[in-house]
Amino acid sequence: MVYKISEYKDRTSYKAMNPQLMTPPLRKTNSNVSVSPQDYPKLINEVRKAIEKHTSIDKIKQKLGDEYYRCLSDQSISRYLRARNWNVKxxxxxxxxxxxxRVNYRPEEIRWEHVAAEAETGKLYRSSFLDKQGRSVLVMRPRCQNSKSTRAQIKYLVxxxxxxxxxxxxxxxxxxWLIDFHGFSMSNISIKSTKETAHVLQDHYPERLGLAILYNPPKFFEPFWKVVKPFLEPKTTNKVKFVYADDPNTKSFMESLFYVDKLESAFGGKNEAKFDIKLYAERMKSDDAKRLASHKGESSTSTPLGRASTGSVFNNMNTDSDSDGEKTKSPEINEEEMLAESQKIANADGGGTGARIEP
Structure with a gap:
């Protein structure tokens, strides 16, 4: 069903006029136990205590240093609980x-010089502005993909x-996330990279996605979306919105989320500035320096950071999971059939841009 922008606007306006609706309702966990906001601190502490009892926790603390305590903050644990419907186990x-x-990948140690080559074309970058809710905005342009290495792509994503x-x-x-589909072609499609991206974002950055706007996706993207959807948790797919520039409701929808003067013109805004790799590199280097100083300051009174060896004892865990936290088997994918179907749609639709996708 195509997302109706007018419905989004009506819901947000209704909530604004009825503040009581912002109070979190009782939640049902997978064990059919109702959870109220008053229970949240107790559940957070239960998760923290359970983690602290693990036999390998001392090694993990030593390797992560202060990063460990950030991961076990109330806010962080709350995100994992929300991702698993408040099921403590x-x-x-x-x-x-x-x-x-984190012990093995060390995401906090990745610096601009490690990923600069991936960033050159502007395929993915953090915008210089926030949305109206104060959320960071990541812009993605699949047509600007400049790498065939899934490992390099994921490192840059992290x-x-x-x-x-x-x-x-x-x-x-x-x-x-703002995803610009202008110039998108089937050569930009990679099931492997998409699956790995979904795994990293959902399993290691839970509840970080507020909204993903797919802006002007072509019709031939539909078969790819049908293939990708099983990799995504229901909570994630509900946050994916298909938006089209020629929809009369798009302007009001985007204006409800972003400041038009700051929003890029590619998404209907008034900001005509283009991605500049030199300016962006300076921003990222500055951020790296601040982050490094912050980590050093926090680490000065705690266990020094260590690096996991290639043969780490922490390498043997399978972290593939579905929305309930259970192991899940990836669906069988016939990539050739998917590409053939996409090509058929593109040929019949003059490039595949003349129809809406039914998500």
């Missing part, structure tokens, strides 16, 4: 997997996520 399992991932989180205001946890 599943949130604990998910958080442990993320701690192990760098962008860490940078976007670092730049969030204290009261905000989430970010917005």
């Amino acid at each position: 599943k949130a604990e399992k998910m958080l442990e997997a993320s701690l192990i991932w 760098y962008c996520m860490e940078n976007a989180i670092y730049n969030l205001p204290p009261e905000q946890e989430q970010m917005v």
Whole structure:
């Protein structure tokens, strides 16, 4: 069903006029136990205590230093609990997997010079402005893909996520993705990269996505979307909105989310500035220096950071999971059939831009 922008506007306006609707309702966990906001501190402490009892926790603390305590903050644990519908056991399992991932991947140590080549074309970058809710805005342009290395692409994705989180205001946890499909072609499609991207974002950055706006996706993107959707959790797909420039409601929708003077013209805004790799590099280097100073300051009174070896004892965990935190088997994918179907749509539709996608 195509997302109706007018419905979004009506809902947000209704909530604004009825503040009582902003109070979190009782939530049902997978064990059919109702959870109220008053229970949240107790559940957060349960997850923290469970993690602290793990036999490998001392090694994890030593490797992560202060990063460990950031991961076990109330805000962080709350995100894992929300991702697992307030199920303590599943949130604990998910958080442990993320701690192990951080020990091995060391995302906080990735610097601009490590990923600069991936950023050259502006395929993914943090915008210089926030949305009206104070959320970081990440802009993606699939047509600007300049790498065939999934490993390099994911490393740059992680760098962008860490940078976007670092730049969030204290009261905000989430970010917005703006995906510009102008010039998109089937050569930009990669099931492998998309699957790995979904895995990293959902399993290690839970509840960080506030909204993903797919702007003017062509009709031939539809078969790809049908293939990708099973990799995404229902909570994630509900945050994906298909938006079209020729929709009469698009202007009001975008204006409800962004300041028009700051929003890029590619998304209907008035900002005509183009991505400049030199200016962006300076911004990122400046952020790196601030982050490094921040980490050093915090680490001075705690266990020094260590680096995990290639043969780390933390490498043996399978972290693939579905929305309930259970292991899930990836669906069988016939990429050739998907590409053939996309090409058929593109040929019949004069490039595939003349019809809407039914998400």
